[in-house]
Amino acid sequence: MFSLSRINKNFKKNDCIIYYLSIFIYYVNKFKHEAVAHPNKILWVNPQTINYNVKPSLKIDKIIYKGAIKEGDWDLKVKSFNQHKKHVSMKQFFLEGIKWENTKIFKKNYHVKLKEGNKARGFTNLDDLIAYYQNDVELLFEKIKKDGFKIPGNRLNKNDMYVYIDRNGKILLGANGNHRLSLAKIIGLKKIPVRVHIRHKDWQKKRDIINKLKTNGGLNDSKLLNHPDLQDVIK
Numbered sequence: 036m037f038s039l040s041r042i043n044k045n046f047k048k049n050d051c052i053i054y055y056l057s058i059f060i061y062y063v064n065k066f067k068h069e070a071v072a073h074p075n076k077i078l079w080v081n082p083q084t085i086n087y088n089v090k091p092s093l094k095i096d097k098i099i100y101k102g103a104i105k106e107g108d109w110d111l112k113v114k115s116f117n118q119h120k121k122h123v124s125m126k127q128f129f130l131e132g133i134k135w136e137n138t139k140i141f142k143k144n145y146h147v148k149l150k151e152g153n154k155a156r157g158f159t160n161l162d163d164l165i166a167y168y169q170n171d172v173e174l175l176f177e178k179i180k181k182d183g184f185k186i187p188g189n190r191l192n193k194n195d196m197y198v199y200i201d202r203n204g205k206i207l208l209g210a211n212g213n214h215r216l217s218l219a220k221i222i223g224l225k226k227i228p229v230r231v232h233i234r235h236k237d238w239q240k241k242r243d244i245i246n247k248l249k250t251n252g253g254l255n256d257s258k259l260l261n262h263p264d265l266q267d268v269i270k
Contacts (some may be wrong), residue, residue: 041266049194057100066102068239071232071247077187078263079226080198080206082219087113088208089199098233101197106236110201113212116208116216125217128168129176135168136161151255172214179218184227196229202237204262231264242268 057074057194064071084118098105124138135141145164147157158164187195196215198261199207208216209232219227234242245259259265 048113052101053101054148054192055095060100061102063103068104068243070242071104071239072102072234072242072264072267074100074230075104076267077228077230079207080199080229080263082216082224083225085198085204085206085208086116088116088119088210088213101230101232103233104236104239109233110199110205110207110235113207116213117192118165119217120151121213122220125172125214125221125252129218130215131223135165146222172218175214176218176222179215179224180222182220183224184215184226187230196227197232198229199232200238200264202235204238204259204264234264238264245269 054074061071062072083102089109120140120143124135124140127138128135130162136146141164146161148155148160149161149164152196155164156167158167184196196212197209201207206229216227242265245265
Protein backbone atom coordinates (compact mmCIF):
# COMPACT_ATOMS: atom_id res chain seq x y z
CA MET A 36 0.00 0.00 0.00
CA PHE A 37 1.28 3.47 -0.93
CA SER A 38 2.27 5.44 2.15
CA LEU A 39 3.64 9.00 2.25
CA SER A 40 4.73 8.48 5.84
CA ARG A 41 6.78 5.48 4.75
CA ILE A 42 8.41 7.58 2.03
CA ASN A 43 9.19 10.31 4.53
CA LYS A 44 10.73 7.80 6.93
CA ASN A 45 12.81 5.83 4.47
CA PHE A 46 14.02 8.38 1.93
CA LYS A 47 17.20 10.22 2.72
CA LYS A 48 16.91 13.99 2.73
CA ASN A 49 18.45 14.30 -0.68
CA ASP A 50 17.66 17.46 -2.68
CA CYS A 51 16.81 15.51 -5.82
CA ILE A 52 14.44 13.14 -4.03
CA ILE A 53 12.81 16.02 -2.16
CA TYR A 54 12.33 17.88 -5.43
CA TYR A 55 10.63 15.06 -7.30
CA LEU A 56 8.55 14.01 -4.31
CA SER A 57 7.41 17.63 -3.92
CA ILE A 58 6.46 17.79 -7.60
CA PHE A 59 4.51 14.53 -7.27
CA ILE A 60 2.58 15.86 -4.25
CA TYR A 61 1.95 19.09 -6.14
CA TYR A 62 0.11 17.23 -8.89
CA VAL A 63 -1.80 15.12 -6.37
CA ASN A 64 -2.97 18.30 -4.63
CA LYS A 65 -4.09 19.82 -7.93
CA PHE A 66 -6.85 17.20 -8.02
CA LYS A 67 -8.09 18.46 -4.64
CA HIS A 68 -7.64 22.24 -4.90
CA GLU A 69 -7.96 24.90 -7.58
CA ALA A 70 -5.10 27.21 -6.62
CA VAL A 71 -2.18 24.99 -5.64
CA ALA A 72 1.17 26.79 -5.60
CA HIS A 73 4.16 25.16 -7.24
CA PRO A 74 6.72 24.05 -4.59
CA ASN A 75 9.39 26.11 -6.38
CA LYS A 76 7.39 29.30 -5.84
CA ILE A 77 9.33 32.12 -4.15
CA LEU A 78 7.62 34.54 -1.77
CA TRP A 79 9.09 37.98 -1.10
CA VAL A 80 8.33 38.60 2.55
CA ASN A 81 9.03 41.48 4.91
CA PRO A 82 11.16 39.81 7.63
CA GLN A 83 9.64 42.09 10.28
CA THR A 84 6.32 40.29 9.75
CA ILE A 85 7.74 36.86 10.66
CA ASN A 86 7.45 36.84 14.44
CA TYR A 87 6.76 33.21 15.35
CA ASN A 88 8.34 29.78 14.93
CA VAL A 89 6.54 26.50 14.51
CA LYS A 90 7.72 24.39 17.43
CA PRO A 91 10.49 22.11 16.11
CA SER A 92 9.28 19.14 18.15
CA LEU A 93 6.13 18.88 16.04
CA LYS A 94 5.85 16.02 13.53
CA ILE A 95 4.80 18.60 10.94
CA ASP A 96 8.40 19.84 10.78
CA LYS A 97 9.64 16.36 9.82
CA ILE A 98 7.79 16.29 6.49
CA ILE A 99 10.49 16.39 3.84
CA TYR A 100 8.48 17.37 0.76
CA LYS A 101 7.79 21.05 0.15
CA GLY A 102 4.57 22.87 -0.66
CA ALA A 103 2.58 20.48 1.53
CA ILE A 104 -1.01 21.18 2.58
CA LYS A 105 -1.84 20.00 6.10
CA GLU A 106 -4.85 20.39 8.39
CA GLY A 107 -4.81 20.24 12.20
CA ASP A 108 -3.71 22.52 15.02
CA TRP A 109 0.01 22.52 14.23
CA ASP A 110 -0.18 26.21 13.34
CA LEU A 111 -1.42 27.10 16.84
CA LYS A 112 1.63 25.59 18.54
CA VAL A 113 4.13 28.37 18.04
CA LYS A 114 6.73 30.30 20.01
CA SER A 115 7.91 33.90 19.75
CA PHE A 116 10.80 34.43 17.38
CA ASN A 117 11.62 37.85 18.81
CA GLN A 118 12.21 36.25 22.23
CA HIS A 119 14.20 33.36 20.78
CA LYS A 120 17.65 33.05 22.39
CA LYS A 121 19.35 33.17 18.99
CA HIS A 122 17.63 36.39 17.94
CA VAL A 123 18.20 38.04 21.31
CA SER A 124 21.88 37.05 21.16
CA MET A 125 22.31 38.36 17.62
CA LYS A 126 20.89 41.72 18.70
CA GLN A 127 23.15 41.71 21.76
CA PHE A 128 26.24 41.22 19.59
CA PHE A 129 25.46 43.37 16.55
CA LEU A 130 23.49 46.17 18.22
CA GLU A 131 24.82 46.27 21.79
CA GLY A 132 28.42 45.18 21.28
CA ILE A 133 28.25 42.26 23.73
CA LYS A 134 30.85 39.54 23.13
CA TRP A 135 29.53 36.26 21.74
CA GLU A 136 30.46 34.29 24.84
CA ASN A 137 28.39 36.68 26.97
CA THR A 138 25.25 36.59 24.85
CA LYS A 139 22.09 34.85 26.01
CA ILE A 140 22.39 31.73 23.89
CA PHE A 141 25.97 31.14 25.01
CA LYS A 142 25.16 31.65 28.69
CA LYS A 143 21.84 29.77 28.72
CA ASN A 144 22.59 27.05 26.20
CA TYR A 145 26.08 26.59 24.80
CA HIS A 146 28.03 26.99 28.06
CA VAL A 147 25.77 24.42 29.72
CA LYS A 148 26.13 21.88 26.91
CA LEU A 149 29.90 22.19 26.77
CA LYS A 150 30.19 21.95 30.57
CA GLU A 151 28.20 18.71 30.49
CA GLY A 152 30.53 17.29 27.86
CA ASN A 153 28.06 17.64 25.00
CA LYS A 154 28.52 19.32 21.65
CA ALA A 155 27.19 22.80 20.92
CA ARG A 156 26.46 23.33 17.21
CA GLY A 157 28.85 20.46 16.53
CA PHE A 158 31.74 21.87 18.57
CA THR A 159 33.30 20.46 21.73
CA ASN A 160 35.08 23.56 23.02
CA LEU A 161 34.23 27.22 23.47
CA ASP A 162 37.05 28.67 21.35
CA ASP A 163 35.97 26.74 18.25
CA LEU A 164 32.36 27.73 18.79
CA ILE A 165 33.26 31.41 19.09
CA ALA A 166 35.43 31.10 15.97
CA TYR A 167 32.41 29.70 14.11
CA TYR A 168 30.36 32.77 14.99
CA GLN A 169 33.23 35.06 14.04
CA ASN A 170 34.03 33.33 10.76
CA ASP A 171 30.52 32.39 9.65
CA VAL A 172 27.85 34.51 11.30
CA GLU A 173 29.76 37.80 11.25
CA LEU A 174 30.77 37.27 7.62
CA LEU A 175 27.19 36.35 6.74
CA PHE A 176 26.05 39.58 8.36
CA GLU A 177 28.43 41.63 6.23
CA LYS A 178 27.47 39.74 3.07
CA ILE A 179 23.73 40.20 3.62
CA LYS A 180 24.24 43.85 4.56
CA LYS A 181 26.14 44.42 1.32
CA ASP A 182 24.33 42.17 -1.15
CA GLY A 183 21.02 41.26 0.47
CA PHE A 184 19.66 37.71 0.35
CA LYS A 185 20.68 35.33 -2.40
CA ILE A 186 17.70 34.52 -4.61
CA PRO A 187 17.04 30.74 -4.51
CA GLY A 188 17.65 28.77 -7.69
CA ASN A 189 15.03 27.10 -9.85
CA ARG A 190 15.29 23.84 -7.94
CA LEU A 191 14.44 23.18 -4.29
CA ASN A 192 17.43 23.16 -1.99
CA LYS A 193 17.64 22.15 1.66
CA ASN A 194 19.58 25.36 2.33
CA ASP A 195 16.75 27.56 1.08
CA MET A 196 14.79 29.45 3.73
CA TYR A 197 11.41 27.77 4.26
CA VAL A 198 8.33 29.12 6.00
CA TYR A 199 4.95 27.82 7.08
CA ILE A 200 1.61 29.57 6.55
CA ASP A 201 -1.10 29.21 9.20
CA ARG A 202 -4.87 29.05 8.72
CA ASN A 203 -5.16 32.85 8.63
CA GLY A 204 -2.21 33.52 6.36
CA LYS A 205 0.32 34.33 9.07
CA ILE A 206 3.83 33.41 7.98
CA LEU A 207 5.82 31.31 10.46
CA LEU A 208 9.44 30.16 10.54
CA GLY A 209 10.37 26.53 11.09
CA ALA A 210 13.38 25.09 12.88
CA ASN A 211 15.91 26.37 10.32
CA GLY A 212 16.81 29.86 9.20
CA ASN A 213 16.86 31.57 12.59
CA HIS A 214 20.24 33.23 12.05
CA ARG A 215 19.34 34.50 8.58
CA LEU A 216 15.97 35.87 9.65
CA SER A 217 17.55 37.52 12.66
CA LEU A 218 20.20 39.18 10.49
CA ALA A 219 17.55 40.36 8.03
CA LYS A 220 15.60 41.96 10.88
CA ILE A 221 18.70 43.60 12.40
CA ILE A 222 19.93 44.94 9.05
CA GLY A 223 16.44 46.21 8.25
CA LEU A 224 15.86 44.45 4.93
CA LYS A 225 12.46 45.21 3.45
CA LYS A 226 11.96 41.84 1.77
CA ILE A 227 13.61 38.43 1.72
CA PRO A 228 13.00 35.44 -0.60
CA VAL A 229 11.53 32.31 0.99
CA ARG A 230 9.76 29.15 -0.09
CA VAL A 231 6.79 27.50 1.59
CA HIS A 232 7.26 24.20 3.38
CA ILE A 233 3.65 23.77 4.53
CA ARG A 234 0.37 25.65 4.14
CA HIS A 235 -2.53 25.05 6.48
CA LYS A 236 -5.45 23.44 4.69
CA ASP A 237 -7.75 26.30 5.73
CA TRP A 238 -5.38 28.82 4.15
CA GLN A 239 -5.29 26.74 0.98
CA LYS A 240 -9.08 26.84 0.90
CA LYS A 241 -8.87 30.63 1.05
CA ARG A 242 -6.47 30.57 -1.89
CA ASP A 243 -9.05 28.51 -3.79
CA ILE A 244 -11.88 30.90 -2.90
CA ILE A 245 -9.84 33.98 -3.81
CA ASN A 246 -9.02 32.40 -7.14
CA LYS A 247 -12.77 32.19 -7.83
CA LEU A 248 -13.40 35.74 -6.55
CA LYS A 249 -10.70 37.07 -8.82
CA THR A 250 -12.34 35.39 -11.78
CA ASN A 251 -15.71 36.86 -10.82
CA GLY A 252 -14.28 40.32 -10.06
CA GLY A 253 -15.18 40.13 -6.36
CA LEU A 254 -11.76 40.50 -4.73
CA ASN A 255 -11.38 43.89 -3.01
CA ASP A 256 -9.75 43.17 0.36
CA SER A 257 -6.53 45.22 0.48
CA LYS A 258 -4.88 42.92 3.05
CA LEU A 259 -5.43 39.92 0.83
CA LEU A 260 -4.36 41.81 -2.26
CA ASN A 261 -0.99 42.52 -0.63
CA HIS A 262 -0.38 39.10 0.91
CA PRO A 263 2.85 37.62 -0.53
CA ASP A 264 1.31 34.15 -0.88
CA LEU A 265 -1.60 35.42 -2.96
CA GLN A 266 0.25 37.28 -5.67
CA ASP A 267 0.24 34.23 -7.94
CA VAL A 268 -3.51 33.84 -7.42
CA ILE A 269 -4.71 37.40 -7.95
CA LYS A 270 -2.59 38.15 -11.02
